[in-house]
Amino acid sequence: MPSDPWEQWDSPPAPRRRPQAPQAAEPRRTRVVVGAAVAALVLVGGGALAMAWTGDDGSPTQVVGGATDPTAVGVSTDSSGTGVPSGSGAQPNNQAAQPPTSSSASVPGPPADSTAPNPPATPANPGKPLAGKTIVIDPGHNPGNARHTSEIGRQVDAGGFRKNCDETGTETNAGYTEAQFTLDVAQRARRVLTDMGAKVVFTWDNDRAWGPCVDERARIGNDAHADAVVSIHGDGAPSTGSGFHVIVPATVKAGTADTGPIIAPSRALGDALVGAFTQATHSHAADYIGTAGIDVRSDLGGLNLSKVPKVFIECGNMRNAGDAQRMTDPTWRQTAAEGVANGIRDYLMKGT
Numbered sequence: 001m002p003s004d005p006w007e008q009w010d011s012p013p014a015p016r017r018r019p020q021a022p023q024a025a026e027p028r029r030t031r032v033v034v035g036a037a038v039a040a041l042v043l044v045g046g047g048a049l050a051m052a053w054t055g056d057d058g059s060p061t062q063v064v065g066g067a068t069d070p071t072a073v074g075v076s077t078d079s080s081g082t083g084v085p086s087g088s089g090a091q092p093n094n095q096a097a098q099p100p101t102s103s104s105a106s107v108p109g110p111p112a113d114s115t116a117p118n119p120p121a122t123p124a125n126p127g128k129p130l131a132g133k134t135i136v137i138d139p140g141h142n143p144g145n146a147r148h149t150s151e152i153g154r155q156v157d158a159g160g161f162r163k164n165c166d167e168t169g170t171e172t173n174a175g176y177t178e179a180q181f182t183l184d185v186a187q188r189a190r191r192v193l194t195d196m197g198a199k200v201v202f203t204w205d206n207d208r209a210w211g212p213c214v215d216e217r218a219r220i221g222n223d224a225h226a227d228a229v230v231s232i233h234g235d236g237a238p239s240t241g242s243g244f245h246v247i248v249p250a251t252v253k254a255g256t257a258d259t260g261p262i263i264a265p266s267r268a269l270g271d272a273l274v275g276a277f278t279q280a281t282h283s284h285a286a287d288y289i290g291t292a293g294i295d296v297r298s299d300l301g302g303l304n305l306s307k308v309p310k311v312f313i314e315c316g317n318m319r320n321a322g323d324a325q326r327m328t329d330p331t332w333r334q335t336a337a338e339g340v341a342n343g344i345r346d347y348l349m350k351g352t
């Protein structure tokens, strides 16, 4: 991305200085989204609440406290200031601000949207086209992260710089969290990929209280010698933006990170995902970021530390009403899962 300030950081061969860069400048797309659900919780909690489900995928952790102004709903900032570790400044009151739940299954979203398109039938795969392939699926965030701010605020290696272990993620105005969304889509995608014959490994599967950290998420893909890794997310962008996009790694060579070998195959994976996701979901490429559904980033530890082809997919903008409605609909999520699986299949079938 020409406008990406990190490009300047990536290029010059100054390895000793690189670790300083991310410390000095906030990655470019800090988002602080204070959702309506938070406002609602504030009211419920008598105005003492200080918790927001914030941040997105690799964006710097923003656990925002003191959000007592309902007019703050939907506020999004593009910060260029100092990072805000989850435990700093406005420490949320964990007791008063429980996240919806740690169990994604027990917090259903709004009713399915009857106007949503029917999902395409899962294609028959008698030939098991992905037999012998290992796919790692990384459901972004964790519903328990919001209750473990100190743990996820721990600084970990992100590829020549350090950043928070993990983020809380975003949510819809109705309180459907990104972490619930990502796990559901991941589990649906696993079923499709398994039917295709693939071995599917998860970075977490509703089996831990928080995390994993971004470096561990990358390591799981590396240790599995995955043929492809897809990290599933929902974005938390300004509400006027809609659509999905795929994030592919930029060139990062710093510390333990060297994305050089995965740049091309990850881009091919990303391109395949854009095509398959469009076809399966009838969604459009994001109208607020990236180019034709592809965004290149150097600030995501989960990509920087990967040794195998890896991308993130932001399936939609959970802060946008239309996208939120679709993402809350299990029928649409099934199409999203099939789009992800089909994109992986298409990439691997090309022999890239």
Ligand SMILES: [Zn+2]
Pocket (backbone or CB within 6 Å): 055, 056, 057, 058, 140, 141, 169, 170, 178, 232, 233, 234, 235
């Ligand atoms: Zn995310």
